[in-house]
Amino acid sequence: MAQAEEKREENHVLLVAFSSQGHINPMLRLGKRLAARGIHVSLATTEIVRHRMLKSSGAGPADHVTGIELLFFSDGLSLDYDWKTNLDVYMDILGKQGPSNLSALIKEHYTSPKKLLCLVTNPFVPWVSDVAAEYNIPCAMLWIQPCALYAIYYRCFNKLSAFPTLTDPDMIVELPGLPSMEKEDLPSFVLPNNPFGSFPKLFSELFQVMEKFKWVLGNSFYELEKHVIDSMCELYPIRPTGPLVPPTLLGQDQELEDASVDMWKSDETCIEWLTQQPPSSVIYVSFGSIVVLPAKQMEAIATALKNVKRPFLWVVKPPEFPTPDGAGQLPSWFLEETKDQGQVVRWSPQTRVLSHPAVACFITHCGWNSMLETICSGIPLIAYPQWTDQPTNAKLIVDVFKIGVRIKKEGDGNISSEVIEKCIEEVMVGPVAEQLRKNAMALKAEAQKVVAAGGSSDENIRLFVEEITGDSCKKDGSRNVGI
Ligand SMILES: O=c1cc(-c2ccc(O)cc2)oc2cc(O[C@@H]3O[C@H](CO)[C@@H](O)[C@H](O)[C@H]3O)cc(O)c12
Numbered sequence: 001m002a003q004a005e006e007k008r009e010e011n012h013v014l015l016v017a018f019s020s021q022g023h024i025n026p027m028l029r030l031g032k033r034l035a036a037r038g039i040h041v042s043l044a045t046t047e048i049v050r051h052r053m054l055k056s057s058g059a060g061p062a063d064h065v066t067g068i069e070l071l072f073f074s075d076g077l078s079l080d081y082d083w084k085t086n087l088d089v090y091m092d093i094l095g096k097q098g099p100s101n102l103s104a105l106i107k108e109h110y111t112s113p114k115k116l117l118c119l120v121t122n123p124f125v126p127w128v129s130d131v132a133a134e135y136n137i138p139c140a141m142l143w144i145q146p147c148a149l150y151a152i153y154y155r156c157f158n159k160l161s162a163f164p165t166l167t168d169p170d171m172i173v174e175l176p177g178l179p180s181m182e183k184e185d186l187p188s189f190v191l192p193n194n195p196f197g198s199f200p201k202l203f204s205e206l207f208q209v210m211e212k213f214k215w216v217l218g219n220s221f222y223e224l225e226k227h228v229i230d231s232m233c234e235l236y237p238i239r240p241t242g243p244l245v246p247p248t249l250l251g252q253d254q255e256l257e258d259a260s261v262d263m264w265k266s267d268e269t270c271i272e273w274l275t276q277q278p279p280s281s282v283i284y285v286s287f288g289s290i291v292v293l294p295a296k297q298m299e300a301i302a303t304a305l306k307n308v309k310r311p312f313l314w315v316v317k318p319p320e321f322p323t324p325d326g327a328g329q330l331p332s333w334f335l336e337e338t339k340d341q342g343q344v345v346r347w348s349p350q351t352r353v354l355s356h357p358a359v360a361c362f363i364t365h366c367g368w369n370s371m372l373e374t375i376c377s378g379i380p381l382i383a384y385p386q387w388t389d390q391p392t393n394a395k396l397i398v399d400v401f402k403i404g405v406r407i408k409k410e411g412d413g414n415i416s417s418e419v420i421e422k423c424i425e426e427v428m429v430g431p432v433a434e435q436l437r438k439n440a441m442a443l444k445a446e447a448q449k450v451v452a453a454g455g456s457s458d459e460n461i462r463l464f465v466e467e468i469t470g471d472s473c474k475k476d477g478s479r480n481v482g483i
């Protein structure tokens with residue numbers, strides 16, 4: 001047997017991730033922490049990722065990320081399939097083709113799959129647990145959103161609490177461990193007007209058969225979401241092992257290499273530009289890898305940035321599937337009129353940007369990875385959530401973590417530039433700004449503690465490794481034990 005194969009056979013964990021950058025990177029970082037405790041790790045994801053990595057690097061696709069082997073399976077669709085317009089079809093085909101394609105990948109790469117310690121999956125590919133069962137391997141899930149979302153979905157899809165319906169769309173939702181939530185604070189997938197039928201179906205199936213997952217790990221930390229984590233102990237515990245962000249953001253050894261994939265090439269020139277700006281002066285603006293803002297909202301942000309006359313760095317990622325209505329495009333006047341004020345890039349080295357001393361605050365869509373990276377950088381946020389978990393993440397920022405303000409939509413769903421300007425001034429100067437900055441710095445310090453030796457997340461990783469390797473309990477499929 002070849003040496004690589006031999007290695008694959010012993011103490012091996014296979015991670016399986018959905019094709020989104022925001023799902024793969026936390027998985028890889030979990031992998032890195034397992035590897036630090038002597039586990040061999042591989043990550044399987046869909047072909048589209050290989051394709052994007054290839055385009056982004058210009059070279060051949062890497063088959064390893066700092067010691068983690070990358071494997072790819074087909075989602076059953078062609079690489080240029082417009083999943084955005086046809087999200088339900090995409091999720092349906094992935095759910096149908098994914099299991100057999102992943103199963104074939106396992107057969108091909110492991111001479112004795114049964115020897116795998118476990119498969120670790122994420123909530124968008126829950127069927128991985130069935131593939132694990134086929135080979136008699138235990139399965140864990142890494143919940144890649146806040147633990148609050150885990151609690152909300154669990155209670156919603158097991159019908160443990162009342163949620164808005166078509167007849168009562170405006171009801172206030174009260175859940176243990178969480179503040180009262182209005183409909184604009186709830187994840188879009190639980191609302192009666194959610195256009196994507198595939199997600200309620202996926203989550204409702206997932207949360208009704210949680211026993212398939214022997215462990216639920218979370219990309220969060222106990223001190224950040226204490227109450228809601230405690231509230232799940234009696235139902236189905238989640239063990240936070242985050243924040244799964246680059247080690248440099250956690251004050252860990254600068255030598256430690258990050259484990260992540262880059263699906264888009266980042267423009268490093270913005271770091272040089274940042275270096276020329278005064279400390280705590282720059283507004284950083286980004287909406288992540290998936291959101292494309294309507295033209296009207298691009299216009300409102302552009303006007304606000306120009307009017308506040310402060311330096312800015314704005315990531316405007318060209319839409320993957322462009323539309324004729326100008327969505328995701330800068331207004332034509334913007335670059336010329338702000339050329340001495342700020343920078344626009346197509347994709348930034350975001351974690352380097354957030355931790356740069358020139359950056360003062362972040363206008364964000366509230367993707368969970370972006371939020372964790374901001375928490376670890378100790379700066380305040382301006383929340384402008386769009387869909388999925390983002391509205392709830394915005395609620396957490398404002399009312400639980402107290403590290404930011406939220407851009408409120410008008411009745412017609414649009415935003416005005418004045419509202420954005422007001423939010424910017426609020427986080428930049430005055431007593432509110434000062435308090436937010438203090439809270440943000442305190443959370444940053446907390447985040448560094450939990451991942452250090454003996455911290456709550458480090459302990460949860462240690463326990464998990466002990467359990468999968470059978471050091472402290474048998475691999476008997478017994479129920480998830482709490483934290
Ligand atoms: O419905 C979705 C579809 C896709 C997607 C579908 C096909 C692709 O080739 C790539 C991405 O990604 C997603 C990523 C998501 O999570 C993104 O990642 C973070 C961690 O879950 C979240 O906090 C962010 O809010 C969120 O944008 C959520 C989705 O509903 C989707």
Ligand SMILES: O=c1ccn([C@@H]2O[C@H](COP(=O)(O)OP(=O)(O)O)[C@@H](O)[C@H]2O)c(=O)[nH]1
Nearest residue numbers: 022288289290315347348350367368369370
């Ligand atoms: O210009 C950018 C914008 C985003 N990101 C990274 O892309 C990820 C986005 O994940 P998130 O969960 O915030 O949002 P999503 O893209 O999944 O909606 C984060 O790790 C960011 O650091 C980046 O590197 N450059």
